[in-house]
Amino acid sequence: MKKALSLILALVMALGVTTVAFAGGDAGFYVNVAIADSKGVLQIAYGTVWVIDADEDGAYTVNDALYCAHNSYYKGGAAAGYESAKAEGYDGLSLKKLWGETNNGSFGYYVNDKSSWSLLDPVKEEDYVYAFCYQDKSYWTDTYSYFDKKIVESEEATEVELTLSMLAWNADYSAQEVAPVKGAEITIDGEKTGIKTDENGKAKVSVDSACVISAASPEGSIITPPVCNVDIPEELSFFAKIINAITSFFNSIIDFFRGLFA
Numbered sequence: 001m002k003k004a005l006s007l008i009l010a011l012v013m014a015l016g017v018t019t020v021a022f023a024g025g026d027a028g029f030y031v032n033v034a035i036a037d038s039k040g041v042l043q044i045a046y047g048t049v050w051v052i053d054a055d056e057d058g059a060y061t062v063n064d065a066l067y068c069a070h071n072s073y074y075k076g077g078a079a080a081g082y083e084s085a086k087a088e089g090y091d092g093l094s095l096k097k098l099w100g101e102t103n104n105g106s107f108g109y110y111v112n113d114k115s116s117w118s119l120l121d122p123v124k125e126e127d128y129v130y131a132f133c134y135q136d137k138s139y140w141t142d143t144y145s146y147f148d149k150k151i152v153e154s155e156e157a158t159e160v161e162l163t164l165s166m167l168a169w170n171a172d173y174s175a176q177e178v179a180p181v182k183g184a185e186i187t188i189d190g191e192k193t194g195i196k197t198d199e200n201g202k203a204k205v206s207v208d209s210a211c212v213i214s215a216a217s218p219e220g221s222i223i224t225p226p227v228c229n230v231d232i233p234e235e236l237s238f239f240a241k242i243i244n245a246i247t248s249f250f251n252s253i254i255d256f257f258r259g260l261f262a
Contacts, residue, residue, distance in 0.1 A: 027053075028050055028060070029125035029126075030126065031065050031123055031125065031126065031127045032047070032128045032129065032150070033047055033065055033066070033130075034046045034047075034128070034129070034130045034131070034227050035066075035069065035073075036224055036225050038133035040222070041190075041225070042190075042212065042225050042227065044073050045227045045229060046150060046151075046229055049069045049073075050068060051068050052064065054068060054078075060122060060123050061120050061122055061123060062109055062123055063084050064123070065129045066082060066131055080100065081097065081099055082098065082099075083095075084096060087118075092117075092118035095107040098131055098132075099133070106134035107132065107133055108142070108224070109130065109132070110130045111127055111128070111129055111130075112127055113128070113146045113167070115167065128150060130227075135222050136222055141221075141222055142222045142223070142224060143167065143222065143224070144224050145164060145181055145224055146164075146226050147213070147227070147228045148162060148163040148165070149228050150228060150229065151229045153230075153231045154230070154232050155232070155233070157208035157232070158230075159206045160204065160205055160228070160230060161202065162202070162213065163200070164180065164202075165179065165201055166180075181201045181215070181223060182197055182201065182218065183196050183197060183218035183219065184197045184201075185215060185216045186213060186214075186215050187216055187225075188207065188211050188212070197215065207230050207232065210229075210232050210233075212228070212230070213227075214226055
């Protein structure tokens, strides 16, 4: 028992130091970032990212969100896995490297399921930023897809009903239109389930633990892997509950100081 209390005290002290460090840190906010590589594999499934004005241009942008996401999730950070540069021909930034891939310059990025025109497009707190490497690097036939739910929270095993949609270009390529995705096989943590979306893009799948639901491309087409995070908490021991409570308390203090010094 004494060892347990000593460990808790050590955690309290460590979190206290972290609180002080964050109090003087950069202003910013949290967004959710997803990144898919050139093989259509999700490398980040709407992970939480603390965004700062990384390029110091006075704004919070898609570029900042992706840069910070690589610093948080990519081995070697943004210096190794991410690159953007001044675009030729217009006043903006172009994406040069995503998740360590140059990919012939073939990338796409969306904010809240809307296509972005530039890495300088703004982002705000709790936005959903999705970036991907095109699998088809010749004709860019990959189609952006998304579920109607980004997250499902449940206290126990549950059946999740989802609608899968895609943004397809109209006949003259002047605008993107929403259409259902038919025949896409649902996956759970990358494993196929045998369940496919119907003509309306709908599917139901049962889950009994926290997981990432996505979908494989239908036959004859390429879609970006959609993301729905399912949160079903595990039963925690008494000791783990104490640790979580302490962590939550100090996280609230960190958020308070971030707002105070913003």
